[in-house]
Amino acid sequence: MSLNRRQVTALAGSLALPAVAQAAWPSKPIRLVVPFTPGGTTDLLARAMAPELQQRLGQAVVVDNKAGAGGNIGSAEVAKATDGHTLLMGTVGTHAINAALYPRLPYDPVKDFAPITLVAAVPNVLVLNPANAARLGIHSVADLIRVARANPGKLNMASSGNGTSIHLAGELFKSMTGSFMLHFPYRGSGPALLDLMAGNTDLMFDNLPSALPQIKAGKLLALAVTSAQRSPAVPDLPTIAEAGGAPLKGYEASSWFGLLAPATQPADQVARLQRDAAAALNTPLLRERLAGQGAVAGGGSAAEFAALIASETAKWAKVVKASGAKVD
Numbered sequence: 469m470s471l472n473r474r475q476v477t478a479l480a481g482s483l484a485l486p487a488v489a490q491a492a493w494p495s496k497p498i499r500l501v502v503p504f505t506p507g508g509t510t511d512l513l514a515r516a517m518a519p520e521l522q523q524r525l526g527q528a529v530v531v532d533n534k535a536g537a538g539g540n541i542g543s544a545e546v547a548k549a550t551d552g553h554t555l556l557m558g559t560v561g562t563h564a565i566n567a568a569l570y571p572r573l574p575y576d577p578v579k580d581f582a583p584i585t586l587v588a589a590v591p592n593v594l595v596l597n598p599a600n601a602a603r604l605g606i607h608s609v610a611d612l613i614r615v616a617r618a619n620p621g622k623l624n625m626a627s628s629g630n631g632t633s634i635h636l637a638g639e640l641f642k643s644m645t646g647s648f649m650l651h652f653p654y655r656g657s658g659p660a661l662l663d664l665m666a667g668n669t670d671l672m673f674d675n676l677p678s679a680l681p682q683i684k685a686g687k688l689l690a691l692a693v694t695s696a697q698r699s700p701a702v703p704d705l706p707t708i709a710e711a712g713g714a715p716l717k718g719y720e721a722s723s724w725f726g727l728l729a730p731a732t733q734p735a736d737q738v739a740r741l742q743r744d745a746a747a748a749l750n751t752p753l754l755r756e757r758l759a760g761q762g763a764v765a766g767g768g769s770a771a772e773f774a775a776l777i778a779s780e781t782a783k784w785a786k787v788v789k790a791s792g793a794k795v796d
Contacts, residue, residue, distance in 0.1 A: 507658025
């Protein structure tokens, strides 16, 4: 069968349509959901990544804070998104801890998401209100253990929400030291830090990037980091395992943050997002910026991030069980 010129042109155009449609993504601004309030580490990392992704994707990347329920509200919204232009800055809380802590989640951390890449890993840092610490005679981790054991329920511990690594770091501390402190969950690290600096709470196991400026300004007293090794950002601070002695031997409770898309996101788009995010995280400027905040930049493959989520889910399920942590 022979085709005339008009038929050939029409056929060529129809064959080209899928390629054109594919190349057009993203066709509108990307919404990057942060499931916590502004001012915390999740928010800081999202805002550091947004302009880098925007430059590479050719569309605006808008950070949208959707806080509540330990990150569950914002995470569930992304899990159900079908517009192809909604991403999540997930955390160890939303994608490893909450599955063990909450009897029912409004999303499945594995089935409802496509991992893109790890953005950063950070230690938490044990910080106290300086005036409250001085009044109670707390100048070290050993002092904190002594006061907490002698006065069950007298100290109160702020967190960025139920199920966050900040919450679980404190629960692990309580479990290993045989102490009891009241837990005050907030809707994010930002408001929790404000209340801590105001003296309305006593202590917090905050992510290092969000607490570091306040530590340097003298508004918070830092006693130790929660990682297995000291942080280059605060090399003079011991680890909790170092400072706490025998009761805290082996203590470790670090945090991580990563980009995820809804599970329905086409594989080629996820691959492009991983390439662009990894390229951004490998630029010296962004790596140095994150290092200055106490964070170690990621940028690995989607498969590596998925493997991290799986291993951390198993780890934190044991911690939740051992600590007896509950949603309160």
